[in-house]
Amino acid sequence: MPRRFVLVLRWGFLRVLVLSEAGVPTDSASTASTPSPTGFATLRGSFTLEGDPPAPVVLTVDKDANVCAPGDKPVEDKDFVFDATSQGIANVVIFVENCPEEWVHESAKPGNEAEVIFDQEKCVFLTRMVVMQTSQKLRVLNSDPVGHNLKVASFNQTIPSGGFAIYQPLKEMRAPEEMACSIHPWMKAWMLTRDNGYFAVSKEDGSFELPNLPAGVKLDFRVWHERSKAVTGATIDGEEQKWSKGRMSHTLEPDQDFNLGVIKLNSSLFN
Amino acid sequence: MPRRMMRIVNGYLVLLIAAPLAMVGCDAPQAQFSENLIFMKLQEEQNESFSAPQQQAIADSLQAMFGTPDEPFFVPIESLSDLLDVRHLGQAAGPVSSDEYGNGQGLFRQHCVHCHGVTGNGRGPTAAFLNPYPRDFSMGKFKFTSTPVGVKPTTEDLRRILMNGVAGTSMPSFALLSEGEIEALIDYVKYLSIRGEVERQLMIQSNDFDFQTEDGAIDEEGVASFTASDFLVGEVLTDVVDSWLMAEGMATAVPERPEKFDRFSESFDAAELAASVDRGRKLYFSNEAQCVKCHGPSQLGDGQTNDYDDWTKEFFDWKQSDNESFAPMMKAYLALGGLKPRNILPRNLRKGVYRGGRRPVDLYWRIHNGIDGSGMPESNKAALKEDDLWDLVNYVLELPYEDASRPGNELSVNTKEVR
Numbered sequence: 184m185p186r187r188f189v190l191v192l193r194w195g196f197l198r199v200l201v202l203s204e205a206g207v208p209t210d211s212a213s214t215a216s217t218p219s220p221t222g223f224a225t226l227r228g229s230f231t232l233e234g235d236p237p238a239p240v241v242l243t244v245d246k247d248a249n250v251c252a253p254g255d256k257p258v259e260d261k262d263f264v265f266d267a268t269s270q271g272i273a274n275v276v277i278f279v280e281n282c283p284e285e286w287v288h289e290s291a292k293p294g295n296e297a298e299v300i301f302d303q304e305k306c307v308f309l310t311r312m313v314v315m316q317t318s319q320k321l322r323v324l325n326s327d328p329v330g331h332n333l334k335v336a337s338f339n340q341t342i343p344s345g346g347f348a349i350y351q352p353l354k355e356m357r358a359p360e361e362m363a364c365s366i367h368p369w370m371k372a373w374m375l376t377r378d379n380g381y382f383a384v385s386k387e388d389g390s391f392e393l394p395n396l397p398a399g400v401k402l403d404f405r406v407w408h409e410r411s412k413a414v415t416g417a418t419i420d421g422e423e424q425k426w427s428k429g430r431m432s433h434t435l436e437p438d439q440d441f442n443l444g445v446i447k448l449n450s451s452l453f454n
Numbered sequence: 455m456p457r458r459m460m461r462i463v464n465g466y467l468v469l470l471i472a473a474p475l476a477m478v479g480c481d482a483p484q485a486q487f488s489e490n491l492i493f494m495k496l497q498e499e500q501n502e503s504f505s506a507p508q509q510q511a512i513a514d515s516l517q518a519m520f521g522t523p524d525e526p527f528f529v530p531i532e533s534l535s536d537l538l539d540v541r542h543l544g545q546a547a548g549p550v551s552s553d554e555y556g557n558g559q560g561l562f563r564q565h566c567v568h569c570h571g572v573t574g575n576g577r578g579p580t581a582a583f584l585n586p587y588p589r590d591f592s593m594g595k596f597k598f599t600s601t602p603v604g605v606k607p608t609t610e611d612l613r614r615i616l617m618n619g620v621a622g623t624s625m626p627s628f629a630l631l632s633e634g635e636i637e638a639l640i641d642y643v644k645y646l647s648i649r650g651e652v653e654r655q656l657m658i659q660s661n662d663f664d665f666q667t668e669d670g671a672i673d674e675e676g677v678a679s680f681t682a683s684d685f686l687v688g689e690v691l692t693d694v695v696d697s698w699l700m701a702e703g704m705a706t707a708v709p710e711r712p713e714k715f716d717r718f719s720e721s722f723d724a725a726e727l728a729a730s731v732d733r734g735r736k737l738y739f740s741n742e743a744q745c746v747k748c749h750g751p752s753q754l755g756d757g758q759t760n761d762y763d764d765w766t767k768e769f770f771d772w773k774q775s776d777n778e779s780f781a782p783m784m785k786a787y788l789a790l791g792g793l794k795p796r797n798i799l800p801r802n803l804r805k806g807v808y809r810g811g812r813r814p815v816d817l818y819w820r821i822h823n824g825i826d827g828s829g830m831p832e833s834n835k836a837a838l839k840e841d842d843l844w845d846l847v848n849y850v851l852e853l854p855y856e857d858a859s860r861p862g863n864e865l866s867v868n869t870k871e872v873r
Binding site for chain 1: 499500501502603604605659661662740741742744758760761762777779826828830832833834835836837
């Protein structure tokens, strides 16, 4: 039985009913036959750019310039990493949004405790897009001769030159959150923590791979890039895809190696 | 927008608005919570435009869960009595009045609303004239807490701010209010903050629901699943409330300050204090503590002065300020009532004015935990231990008396030779 919950609230002499019971007829759909995976499968593909890459942003480096902008050369932001040869877009995140723990493959179960290394050099965070499981710890290093601090979610700690700090996330994030350094405010990276291990970040050539996904159940994937935030559409095989709020859904066959192929993202997304 | 207005006019809301108005007369507009249009704009930038039914569902849900500024309400969840006393909300809210015994009503509107606004968004009528701007409670972040970054303040933290005010800002002390009135205001601040944070969460999470069918009609099923109390109360509200309840046990325990540093103690040792101040000074310039980076080599708060606080940065990406999309965004932000952004400045430590309190324990908290929402980080736990923190506290307390022409340390991390 679905929980029925009706709340009657009082304003002055008026009684207004606003909160309704869960409105979807749940009896037949979700409670009777909860779907369960029939096996495991892989999803892969490659994000490429359609159109011209956005003009690079030149950063204002006004602190510790001898370390952060050696030789007084202009420093460009790495908010759009693009490989002209393959047309690939790096640092696109794709993760599974709806995945009850009992669907999750052994290799992606919550509880992974492997440390993730996060370093900085010349006032640049060496990993632009950090994705890890909530149970993992982030070991923040500092290879610069100057001090930094790292500010993200529930963490803001100084990192001495050559020193380290450990960050243990408090909870799963719904979308990536910004990582910053207050001493050098132009420094930026992004972090996403997920309970399970179903996430991938596209490589230099734009490719990504999500192995061991539950098959036989409808999975909602979220696609995100820091310049577009939600990636709301793409072209695959000449066919236009509309991903409302950056979401696409697939149901995979057991043992299937499903290749989406070349996923073209229009440059208008990134301007 | 016109469609939405029509809906309101046609809907039951007209009753809600008209009935009390008829009682108080036309010249007293009823206080309303304002929508967080800036945060909505931000969501729209990152996703899609909010549809009229989506906006309506959020407004309805908020009203159902929190009532109005004249008749605040709190959903009777299980843990409510640990969080706040609902009777306090009635005392703090509503128009200003008092009964025959002089018991005040409408405390928030009497004392707080000019700066913090009816909604508690820090944008009351005087806000634009103040520096720093009043706090916007709706983000659920508070600066001067005994808890670590990312954790809510404890009730005691809020009480301390209300009793002492915030030195160096426009926030005065309310120590002349009775204990009961302070209690009422503390609970009302929690209420406004929770309401504001729930509104943000609803705006974020509403992106996951469908409010309109493909032909543009209202998706009743989608609206019903959004306004279902399993979701609103069971997920969104409970999450925010839990973060407040959790904070109560998370105040950083501060070890007793060694008595030898206390001028009023019998065991006070001037030489020990001087040595500690010296060590603190070394730490100030050190790689381990890095205070000099922001507070500057002369401790005047003139190190890093280009950053913005979280309330400002939430809306802007300052690295994009040369981008052509930046100016229109700024214009939109100001048009929606946003206050002109100002840089956040590190404290001038030579003034002896400490916003979060001047007791050694307050300074220990600031250094150990950092200041939420600002650039001030917490001390590095691997590099600095308890004794180091007391040395820093002692040094900071001594700084206003230090000769400003005293040369800086040998070489600060800023001037270190680079390979």
